[in-house]
Amino acid sequence: MQIYSTLTQPILIMVLKYGHKDQDVWKTLDDLFREKKDARSIELENELCSMVHSDRSIMEFCQKIHVKVDLLANIGSRVPEKTLVAYLLNILEPKFNNIATLICHRKPLSVFLQVRSMLALEE
Secondary structure (H helix, E strand, O other): OHHHHHOOHHHHHHHOOOOOOHHHHHHHHHHHHHOOHHHHHHHHHHHHHOOOOOOOOHHHHHHHHHHHHHHHHHOOOOOOHHHHHHHHHHOOOHHHHHHHHHHHOOOOOOOHHHHHHHHHHHO
């Protein structure tokens, strides 16, 4: 199995047992990484909520947000589009207050990529 060559020595020692079949190794790996999933999810959500726009461009800032959201999705904690837009609008600098208000009142609420584009134009 090729997975053995990609594992670090400590993890390999944990999952490699005499007589284990490939699916046993995969199950052990899955169990090992899932036990940390909830803690990682909380950590990523906290990072997402505490991000600050500061002097980054909107495109760069949105990319950083999207990386966190993708990491959350990878561990099974998908962030709904509406929540993602709310996170973004709530952490913007005051100079974006007018466009943020307009975005909040759109029906239906814009998706993240549309909001990113609108903010980039405003920038």
